[in-house]
Amino acid sequence: MTKGRNTTFDERVEIVQYCIAHNHNYRETAEKHQISYQQARNYTIKYESDGVEALNDSRGKRKSKEQMNELEKLRAENKILRAEKERAEMEVSFLKKLEEIERRRY
The missing domain is CATH 1.20.5 (Single alpha-helices involved in coiled-coils or other helix-helix interfaces)
Incomplete structure (x- = not known):
């Protein structure tokens, strides 16, 4: 199981695009981008529900x-x-x- 890592906004967009293009295969997406399964899933769900702006990390700002x-x-x-x-x-x-x-x- 891969531990999550910090990602940039552009990386999150790329991760979501890859995941959607590969039929929502979160495990494969997580392995390819060296992130956790949960991160791949969360990014995709956020994108699908609220659009690309939801991928911005605004915590603490x-x-x-x-x-x-x-x-x-x-x-x-x-x-x-x-x-x-x-x-x-x-x-x-x-x-x-x-x-x-x-x-x-x-």
Whole structure:
């Protein structure tokens, strides 16, 4: 069983074309392109359901501020503020525990 590997967009397109041309033979496609069976199958299914754009790997990519609409900007700002608030609350909690430990010590 071949372990999956990272592929580029062009490689994914080529893999899908080969797989479809060879009657959806995922095993043969996986062996030829040195990818896992599951990758060959997933790429083909994504292509057939959503087209060539579905083969783009957009994991971990965020929109720039220019691309965001007003609601998305507000949500991002809200998320940042919540994280800052949570950090401040943890800091206060830590300091209270530290004071309590120091009081017990003496």
